[in-house]
Amino acid sequence: MAHFAKPDAGSWTEHYPELGTAPVSYEDSISPEHYELERKAIFARTWLNVGRVEQIPRTGSYFTREIHAAGTSVVVVRGRDGEIHAFHNICRHRGNKLVWNDYPGEETKGTCRQFTCKYHGWRYSTEGELTFVQQESEFFDLDKEDYGLAAVQVETWEGFIFVNLNPDNTTSVHDYLGELGAGLAGYPFDEMTQVYKYRANVGSNWKLFIDAFAEFYHAPVLHAKQATAEESRKLSGVGFEALAYALDGPHGMVSSWGGMSPPKDLNMVKPIEQVLHSGLFGPWDRPDIEGIDTLPPALNPARHKAWGVDSFVLFPNFMLLVWAPGWYLTYHYWPTSYNSHVFEGTLYFVPPKNATERLRQELTAVTFKEYALQDGNTLEATQTMLESRAVTEFPLNDQEILLRHLHKTARDYVAEYQTTTPVRISAVS
Amino acid sequence: MPTFPADFAELEPFADWSLATESERYAKRLSSTMDELQAFYDAAFPRLADALAHLDALELDALPDDATRLLWLCYSLVNASFPVEVWRQPRVPDSGAASMDMLIEPAV
Numbered sequence A: 001m002a003h004f005a006k007p008d009a010g011s012w013t014e015h016y017p018e019l020g021t022a023p024v025s026y027e028d029s030i031s032p033e034h035y036e037l038e039r040k041a042i043f044a045r046t047w048l049n050v051g052r053v054e055q056i057p058r059t060g061s062y063f064t065r066e067i068h069a070a071g072t073s074v075v076v077v078r079g080r081d082g083e084i085h086a087f088h089n090i091c092r093h094r095g096n097k098l099v100w101n102d103y104p105g106e107e108t109k110g111t112c113r114q115f116t117c118k119y120h121g122w123r124y125s126t127e128g129e130l131t132f133v134q135q136e137s138e139f140f141d142l143d144k145e146d147y148g149l150a151a152v153q154v155e156t157w158e159g160f161i162f163v164n165l166n167p168d169n170t171t172s173v174h175d176y177l178g179e180l181g182a183g184l185a186g187y188p189f190d191e192m193t194q195v196y197k198y199r200a201n202v203g204s205n206w207k208l209f210i211d212a213f214a215e216f217y218h219a220p221v222l223h224a225k226q227a228t229a230e231e232s233r234k235l236s237g238v239g240f241e242a243l244a245y246a247l248d249g250p251h252g253m254v255s256s257w258g259g260m261s262p263p264k265d266l267n268m269v270k271p272i273e274q275v276l277h278s279g280l281f282g283p284w285d286r287p288d289i290e291g292i293d294t295l296p297p298a299l300n301p302a303r304h305k306a307w308g309v310d311s312f313v314l315f316p317n318f319m320l321l322v323w324a325p326g327w328y329l330t331y332h333y334w335p336t337s338y339n340s341h342v343f344e345g346t347l348y349f350v351p352p353k354n355a356t357e358r359l360r361q362e363l364t365a366v367t368f369k370e371y372a373l374q375d376g377n378t379l380e381a382t383q384t385m386l387e388s389r390a391v392t393e394f395p396l397n398d399q400e401i402l403l404r405h406l407h408k409t410a411r412d413y414v415a416e417y418q419t420t421t422p423v424r425i426s427a428v429s
Numbered sequence B: 001m002p003t004f005p006a007d008f009a010e011l012e013p014f015a016d017w018s019l020a021t022e023s024e025r026y027a028k029r030l031s032s033t034m035d036e037l038q039a040f041y042d043a044a045f046p047r048l049a050d051a052l053a054h055l056d057a058l059e060l061d062a063l064p065d066d067a068t069r070l071l072w073l074c075y076s077l078v079n080a081s082f083p084v085e086v087w088r089q090p091r092v093p094d095s096g097a098a099s100m101d102m103l104i105e106p107a108v
């Protein structure tokens, strides 16, 4: 039985006819060749979220971000001009990685007046100019002006910092994020500065973990053992239906109900949740800030009373979840090969005013981890079996529309790249 | 020297649950038996509301050491509540060898 209205086309999927309704191939998630194309067609050319402005609050604050899929590392820094700059993390002298600590492959962060190369001591300002060359007179006609750091396009949207590794890119991040992005403008992300960040190495294609977070069809089943027994039976009897879906260019979102925050009946939740008044959906009491009761248009688009959380899939590898009780969560999926990626989940709350609020947030953060461990554990098994190619086409239901859209988008980017990039004639014909 | 504020003396046997980081608390949970988790829960859970009342009367960012240790114990109670209240096993069911590391967590 349908609990929530669907579009006139009869289903969410048919509302977007370009998606089709046929079973879907997962070859895009198991082919090393396809992944190599995705690296060039997607990760080297689209806006990638690398962090938040709060991470670099002061002049000289910086962090590095390894972007394996695009084959580079970038350093993001707040310059003396107050602006955010991003550079390829490479010294112009002989190519040493410029900013790192102990382990060149690990990300780092800090505050500095300038960047000094560990190899021969060349120095760069926070705006990227080469300011000092060791034994400069030994060089031949070296003009320091010509050897500034290689800049990377960087822009912010609602306090999120994005880089684009394509020097020829002409689309602003604002335009790239389209109507969904515009519809989120004004949400008080900047007030939510209490951060919990998790990271995991996952043995699956990056898109498979997005799949796991872009549908809730699995939730009453895979996560059945998280709830009290009675509640769990009820949930799997009802199944999952979204309040709404929206697709916009390469991006998409799902709007979900969430009756547990607070629950209708205290007996629906665990004793620790009864005492702390918190759970997976967040602390039941909303923080005392502006902007979470009057929502921007992209949030709770159905304007439903039972709204619980909206999940935005911002192509390619960034998800943003805004929860009704006034906090948000981000997911990032950083591919390291066709069948592995680094997953990051970060929770953002309004800073707690007392120990009770702090413990409520702790309960939400710990609960998130337990769910994510279950989500993550299925992925390696899925990857292995997909790679068997024993079965090659998979039916996706209407509640899996965002997966259908994600894989189609990724395939479309690759196809577009292939048609616009001249193929090199191979030596052997 | 007592670990916790005087009102919470009966929690002293569980002082080894007073751990500053999520990774320590999680590791302790995974290396505990269900009997140990149950004993900790049975002692600490009934005092959770009292602990909140005690801690809320203080400034969160200027807690005395004994209060900080009590707060850490409460974090461990949150972590241990999952196996005791629902799963009957230290590890979340169906999670195999999956792991997730906490990279950033609040200072207090």
Ligand code: FES
Binding pocket: A091, A092, A093, A094, A095, A096, A117, A118, A119, A120, A121, A122
């Ligand atoms: S490589 Fe950086 S100074 Fe030589």
Ligand SMILES: [Fe+2]
Binding pocket: A212, A213, A218, A219, A222, A223, A371, A375
């Ligand atoms: Fe899940």
